Amino acid sequence: MRALLAAALLLAACAKDPGPGKAGYEPRDAAFALAAPADWRVTEDQGEGHRVSFFGPPGSYAESIGVYRYEATTPEAYRAARAGGSAGPLTARPDGRFEFSARSLTPEMHGRPPEEVTVRHVLVPAGSVLWALVYTRPSSRPAGIAFDELAASFKPKG
Amino acid sequence: MPLRFAGPLLAALFAASARAHPGHVHLRPLPQEQVQAAQQDMGRCVGREPGAPARVAAGEPYDLKKSPLAAEERAAWEKLDYRADEKAGRLLNPDGSPVPAAEVERLRAPFDAAKEELDANLWAWLVTSGYRLDEKACRFKDPSGAPFTRLAGLTFALEMKKAFEHSALEDLRAGLSKLKPGDPVPDGLRERAALLEKQGLALPPAVKKALQGAAKAGDVTGPADDAYAASTRLFDQAGWHGALSAASPAIRGLTEAAKLPTYADDPERRLGAALTGDIAAVLGETPSGRELLGRFKDKSGKPDMPAVLMLKLSQRAGDAGYGQAGAVASPDGGHLTLNFWAVRGAALTAVPEAERKALAKRLSTPEALGDWLLAHPEARRAFVREVDTTVFHELTHCWQARRGRFEVEMLRGNAPQVNPLEKEHEAYRAQLMYFHDKLKADPAGAIASPEFQTYQALLADYGQYKESITRTYMTTFPGSSDFKTAAELQKERRRISERLGRSDWAEWGRQALRRVGFQWGDAALRSAAEDSRAREQAFEAADLPRMRREGTGVLVGHFAKDRPAFALAAARMRGAETTKEQRVALFEQAVAELRKPGGDAERRAQDMGHLAGYLNERETDGPADFSALQRKVYTDAANLYLARADKAEGAERARWVEWAEAYAKGADDKALLADIARRREKAK
Numbered sequence: 001m002r003a004l005l006a007a008a009l010l011l012a013a014c015a016k017d018p019g020p021g022k023a024g025y026e027p028r029d030a031a032f033a034l035a036a037p038a039d040w041r042v043t044e045d046q047g048e049g050h051r052v053s054f055f056g057p058p059g060s061y062a063e064s065i066g067v068y069r070y071e072a073t074t075p076e077a078y079r080a081a082r083a084g085g086s087a088g089p090l091t092a093r094p095d096g097r098f099e100f101s102a103r104s105l106t107p108e109m110h111g112r113p114p115e116e117v118t119v120r121h122v123l124v125p126a127g128s129v130l131w132a133l134v135y136t137r138p139s140s141r142p143a144g145i146a147f148d149e150l151a152a153s154f155k156p157k158g
Numbered sequence: 159m160p161l162r163f164a165g166p167l168l169a170a171l172f173a174a175s176a177r178a179h180p181g182h183v184h185l186r187p188l189p190q191e192q193v194q195a196a197q198q199d200m201g202r203c204v205g206r207e208p209g210a211p212a213r214v215a216a217g218e219p220y221d222l223k224k225s226p227l228a229a230e231e232r233a234a235w236e237k238l239d240y241r242a243d244e245k246a247g248r249l250l251n252p253d254g255s256p257v258p259a260a261e262v263e264r265l266r267a268p269f270d271a272a273k274e275e276l277d278a279n280l281w282a283w284l285v286t287s288g289y290r291l292d293e294k295a296c297r298f299k300d301p302s303g304a305p306f307t308r309l310a311g312l313t314f315a316l317e318m319k320k321a322f323e324h325s326a327l328e329d330l331r332a333g334l335s336k337l338k339p340g341d342p343v344p345d346g347l348r349e350r351a352a353l354l355e356k357q358g359l360a361l362p363p364a365v366k367k368a369l370q371g372a373a374k375a376g377d378v379t380g381p382a383d384d385a386y387a388a389s390t391r392l393f394d395q396a397g398w399h400g401a402l403s404a405a406s407p408a409i410r411g412l413t414e415a416a417k418l419p420t421y422a423d424d425p426e427r428r429l430g431a432a433l434t435g436d437i438a439a440v441l442g443e444t445p446s447g448r449e450l451l452g453r454f455k456d457k458s459g460k461p462d463m464p465a466v467l468m469l470k471l472s473q474r475a476g477d478a479g480y481g482q483a484g485a486v487a488s489p490d491g492g493h494l495t496l497n498f499w500a501v502r503g504a505a506l507t508a509v510p511e512a513e514r515k516a517l518a519k520r521l522s523t524p525e526a527l528g529d530w531l532l533a534h535p536e537a538r539r540a541f542v543r544e545v546d547t548t549v550f551h552e553l554t555h556c557w558q559a560r561r562g563r564f565e566v567e568m569l570r571g572n573a574p575q576v577n578p579l580e581k582e583h584e585a586y587r588a589q590l591m592y593f594h595d596k597l598k599a600d601p602a603g604a605i606a607s608p609e610f611q612t613y614q615a616l617l618a619d620y621g622q623y624k625e626s627i628t629r630t631y632m633t634t635f636p637g638s639s640d641f642k643t644a645a646e647l648q649k650e651r652r653r654i655s656e657r658l659g660r661s662d663w664a665e666w667g668r669q670a671l672r673r674v675g676f677q678w679g680d681a682a683l684r685s686a687a688e689d690s691r692a693r694e695q696a697f698e699a700a701d702l703p704r705m706r707r708e709g710t711g712v713l714v715g716h717f718a719k720d721r722p723a724f725a726l727a728a729a730r731m732r733g734a735e736t737t738k739e740q741r742v743a744l745f746e747q748a749v750a751e752l753r754k755p756g757g758d759a760e761r762r763a764q765d766m767g768h769l770a771g772y773l774n775e776r777e778t779d780g781p782a783d784f785s786a787l788q789r790k791v792y793t794d795a796a797n798l799y800l801a802r803a804d805k806a807e808g809a810e811r812a813r814w815v816e817w818a819e820a821y822a823k824g825a826d827d828k829a830l831l832a833d834i835a836r837r838r839e840k841a842k
Contacts, residue, residue, distance in 0.1 A: 038346070050624070082622075089823070091824070114608070117626075134622060136629060139810075141809065
């Protein structure tokens, strides 16, 4: 987790320069490629569809972006399964992707009262696979640009 | 005045407490009402009485010739940078001036909790390490009964600061190890150091300055390496004896620290036995509780539950950090400490308000509250029931500490001081398995509790749920780590040990022994990581599918009558076993509910979201009026959120506008969307 993306992982496989402050990321099975902020912390393959998560920015680690892979599911079914709490409607985007946002509370822990977070799900259908890009930030904090940039760079393969 | 502390062992424990304590603490925030209740009449020992003695800067110098210092006390003064000038017979301040005799007496005197405040981390460490506060005198006593002096307090505080510095240096070194000397220093490295400093893990000033001014990684590597090596030497101060001990197998009381003290006296023992009985009764109502309780056995198979203490985890109720703790598990799994302030707050809010003031006065000490709890078993049991998931979580940590060797080797200095996130993931999922059993037994009670949303998140998507735990930990404790990172830190420690070993032959031998010790740490780390992976896989393969099947079944049954849209959502969750006929019937029932006018717009929009999602799956056709009904429900929700936006400001306002827009889009309400766009433009 401590590994900074820029140095750690399987990256430089990307042909294109990902741009300043960004690092290309491609998992071992090359199932997708994306560009992520270079100094965010990384976890990989944490179970149940999880492929990779990025935590940052380093001054707070208040935001996270997760990439998940699901077999044989639709955007509607995906949203339905995660509509606990308050979830907005699923909207289809002109680029063929879908998205919705939800609000939820973080688990109680360590003297920290539960915090309300806004979770934005961008869903990318690719054949029989549905990729979910999940951006979490405290609701009190404005959305940064990292997620939109990462989502724009995300390319499923195969 | 004897000073009683364990030198390097204490340093190791501080280092452990600095990073491991949070891992073993579940600080369930107290309801505000309970915090306020607990803050009434907190007793004398809250550091607010006037008359705390100030530092004595002038006066008759202390005479070393007349009153020589005992070796242990002298070591403590020297640790604080005082020096003994034997020739002149004077004890010297760090600036070289003689220390007045009155100042020596001040620092030798016991710390006075009525007049003085103690660092919150140090307070929590003392009470969970066998020190006890004498509530009448407001003085701490160590496990042997000796007073805790101001000098000991300063020494402990310094060791804690050094332990925090060591952790910050270790973190920086790990970040630098990914860079080449000519690489620019990424902003993220500086931002991370600043964040760690906010959490108390500050770099030594010289390294901080070097990091701030460094253009390239190589500019900061030298100062960081020097400071890290110096810090490592400090933690190696046990010399040959310490190195030999760490390199030998762990034997309790010989090469491994003795068990942490538990009960200090009979009243504590009596209360502990009663609370243990309550915990066994409450957790024992569920299969997962019985399974956990059954794990606490000694070598002969007899029950060996962790001791249950009730102590002040902070000087005052509501203090930052431990003041809001519910319970703390000891790093050796030997005891669980319930926070006196939490128990007291719950006891006070349980009685009518008219009686509260008088009771608060009576229950200002752990002993008084202990007596009251023994006399009121129903209140005691109610409190345990209120914090049962917290207790389950902490007992899981106790079991983790007992079953593996990782904590043992960490405390022996053979493994890095980390709080592995894997152990938190396990404790949280265990706590939710217990909640699952409670849901099956009492669906209404469980659904109304704060844990329900977290439980739903786990059922819906275990991967995303784990990410939320990781994110929350990273935000709160940036030092949080995983086993993979711990292995990287271990490599750094080995590298520094090799470097230190090049200085002379004696150091070479000592560091070689140290690296033998690291092998015990490596093995414990590997074994803990494999154990964690195996448990994780077993959970995903067997427990999670069962929880999904059973949990969704309970939820469908519970919501079917009063909230059919929720029942439908549960019926469509992963792992649910429902038929098409059941789902269609729930859909029709939910549509009929939405056709009824009025009701809460937000609740109706949530329900409609479930129905629209279901229709998109094309399992059934919607009724002819469905689109119109959907537009109406979503438009009402959009207007509700716009009204909220009008009353809010800043990020809060932006959030409601964002929600209004999402529902306006869902309703395809062009007029409303144009209105939202106008509002956004105006706000710019």
